[in-house]
Amino acid sequence: MSRSRKIAIFIVGILLALMLVVALFIGLIFVAFREDAPSVADNSVLVLKLEGSLPDFAVEDPFGARLFGRDDRSLTGLLTQFKKAKADKRVSAILLDIGLSQIGWGKADEIRDAIADFRQSGKPVYAHMEYATNKEYYVATACDRIYVAPIGDLFIVGLAADVMSLRGSLDKLGVYPDFYQIGKYKTAPEQYTRKEMSPASREVINAILDDFYGRFVNTIATTRQKSPEDVRALIDSAPISANDAKQAGLIDATAYRDEVEAELKTRLGYKEADKLKKISHGDYRRVTPESLGLNQGERIAVVFASGPIGSGSSDEGGPFGGQTVGADTIVKALNDARDDKNIRAIVLRVDSPGGTSYGSDLIWHAVDAAKQKKPVVVSMGDVAASGGYYISATANKIVAEPTTITGSIGVFAGKPVLKGFYDWIGANNEYVLRGKNAGLFRETEPFTAEERAKFEGMLKSFYYDAFLPKVAQGRKRDVEYIDSIAQGRVWTGTQAKERGLIDEFGGLDKAVEIAKELANIPADKGVRRVV
Template sequence: MNKFFKYFLAVIAGALVSVFILTMGFFMIISSLASSASQEVKVKDNSILVLDLNGAITERNSNDILADLTAELTGSEPSVGLNQVLKAIKQAKDDDRIKGIYLESGMPSTGYATIEEIRNALLDFRASGKFIYSFNSTYSQKGYYLATAGDKVYLNPEGMLDFQGLAGSYTFYKGLLEKLGVEVQVFKHGEFKSAVEPYILDKMSDPARLQAEVYLNSMWNHILNSISASRGLTVEELNSAASMVPVMLPGEQLLDLKLIDGLRYKDEVISELKALTNTEDNDDLNAIGVRAYSSVYLPKEKKKGLEKNKIAVIYAEGAIDDASSSGGIDSEELSRTIREARRDSSIKAIVFRINSPGGSGLGSEIIWREVKLAKETKPVVVSMGDYAASGGYYIACAADTIIAHPTTLTGSIGVFSIVPNAQKLINKIGITTDRVVTNEFADFPSLDRPFNADERRIMQAYIERFYEVFLTRCADGRSVEKEAIGKIGEGRVWSGENAIGINLVDKLGGIDDAIAVAANMAGIETYRIVELPEQLSSIEQLMKSFSGNATAKIMETLLGEEYKVLKTVKSLENAYPIQARIPYEISVN
């Protein structure tokens, strides 16, 4: 018995010590992060800007210490904000202390429109005469596309380069749901509204396949033409190289195909960078990262802090009112932000940056109303990111001008509703249900029985009514007849380049183009940018993360791409009845 208590106490003591060590380690890391954030950053002469983009790239940087901590503990790359990256590149162009950029972008986790935005900024940087050297041991296709904006693209002698064309990957859950005994009851309007297909089919429908072929080919042609201009290769040569599956080719053959400029080890690249910056071999390179450099003050920079005129850049990133999503769009909070910007007389124009696959139909309507009201007061220009489709287009359509990247996925004007019937599942595990009602539809909808004919009629009528509202919003916003929108609607997804020709988008470009258009419309030459919604402080963000999103962030970090599948299935539990959403899982390599 004495031994039992001895071992028992030893286990308790060990557990307490472990908790104490973990707690101390946690606060030490937080203190370290907070301390590094508060230190003044200085840039030395003959420095290089290091763009390490081998991780997630979000629309804007956050003060999320928990996300940084999770990345630190798991050994993954912390996310970086697109706004940080663009600011750093633009600032480095005019900073005499920065001689060039060293780019590591082998495995970026983002969409092609975000890659396009950074790539264009890099091309503008090169126009200053400064160098860009890219190196990685492995290039994904997106990473390679970004790297081709540089002067040199270097690869490890035994590395791999993925450049073999675009493929859209779609995940289907019908088989899983059938095994569980769950029937998915679908109501939709839109021949191409394929967001429901993962739950009722085991492969793509013909309309879904057609729309995917159209926008993928549009994106691929744009990518080929862009690389052609940078690398001096013809589109035919690039397509021929892609058909040879470069990821399996030896480095020497990649050199022969002129896809890369050299095979190098990292130390050899560093030696070249030292030569370019007049750094002695025994000295370290003067290098600074994006996070640090984006907070650096440029002495020669025009002072805009005292400018009375402002342009508000309002960010809308993620699914609309998706309770299962971490960092999604809260329609009430976003509409409040737009309303406050509308009422602020110092804000002369609004740039509405949208990177959203859509979501709740009601949430989209709530945000649309505030965009419409804002447009009546001051110029509103939409800048589309990787996605601005379905609900994402709904909240954009009321703007004065819509600007998208050629590789943006947009449109998808259609709505649907998914209501699961789990009767077979609960019966399978021995559960039955019964009910008493006072009125015919008192228990509508129910998840433990199928819809009857009258209920299906009511639900479909609800869908049709909301689709008409959606069409009306788009027609009014684009100043065309509803019939014209109907012909290009039906839930069909378009690339930004496709969307120009069918009047869904006004211009191709990025966020800087949108800001320039907004300033011109407002008639102002000098202004300062304010980014909204205002971000929480590091401590506030930490407390928010612990209160709700800590588990989601950790799961997302640990599971990676698989987390998206889990999140999609989970979202069925909380989905608003009417959804205006792009196909759930469009994953373009």
């Protein structure tokens, strides 16, 4: 065989191998993107996992999830699984594996609501945990039965809040925090300006802890059939081993995962030799709500505003940062929903600690404009405070969980003065200015008296001419009353409802129900959520 022929055969072989690799890759992509409904056997158990941060919403990515293990789970995805399983006659129970979570108390209550709603179907929810802290156990108490691994513990040790004060460190570094705040309780800048917790900060934190702790104790007492006094005594004796928790009636049994499945088999009438039929979260999410008669009917738009508020586009987050709320993105979504004649109402889901006044006001205006054409209902997540409350205030109705953190109607701003730090490291920074206030944000000098008056005047104008009047207008109260309950104070959902800052308790599902009513959609008609 000639040399040229050998080379040709070699090249053809390489090309064929490359074509085979490409074909396999295309096949993998096809399998990853194929969303055929899975086979769900009768009398199946849906296995759900609760762990991690669970953002309000995440775009489901079958390709990334299957090929690269990308975690695209979200709170709305989890709640949808509960709703589907409730309507699905093939699913007879849910096994909820609870790991360490990073959710807030508001989301914990929303998950408890979903569990309670599912149980109305007569189907059980079994919770299994290796160990649990306060929030994991709090969610588990909504289930029919609670199991903890024999080696496990309950770290239901009570609630703690810590406040870090950095003023002493900044003084040593030569950094002076030059801040101004409006509102006695607008204490966010105090971590830089004080060396210890202020009385106002301590007052608010104690009020929140009292509210949350009382709810935590009473929930355990109600679900585990104990007196609040007994529950407090158990908390004071924690951590509690699994065996002791069983003896105290905090859990139903100590059991390994396979033993819980064996109990489910007995509960669901399986024969001893039968294998428990299970379907995972990943597979079951390919069962569409529409195939079960859900998510059909008149359209209600759901717009998610999760993260700190700023200008520009929203960011869905990633390995190096969390989600952010971009005013341009949210305004466009609200305007599109407002102008779409097929959309009957809008639900704005807010899970934000606040952000810039500029971005917040743009979103507020879009909400107010949309409200002129169709109902707008706000659903608050873990937190909707400061700018998060600002963008919510003008909605027709505001819905939050009792444990949502909201309010913080106030403002602060300032700058770090780095002159001492620069001197310490031997750096020199000089400014050449044109314009009376060109040096307003010089990082080497505190505000002059004139600059401070200008700066504080700008903040006061926003608070007294925009924030307070817009909240008062939205909540149909006078400005003086809103100012009296504002002052930058943070409230729990329970406290906020008592003061007229929210309208109803509940999560996203409750907000959709209210939007449906306000849009005059008949109660017996379904709705389709459009995200």
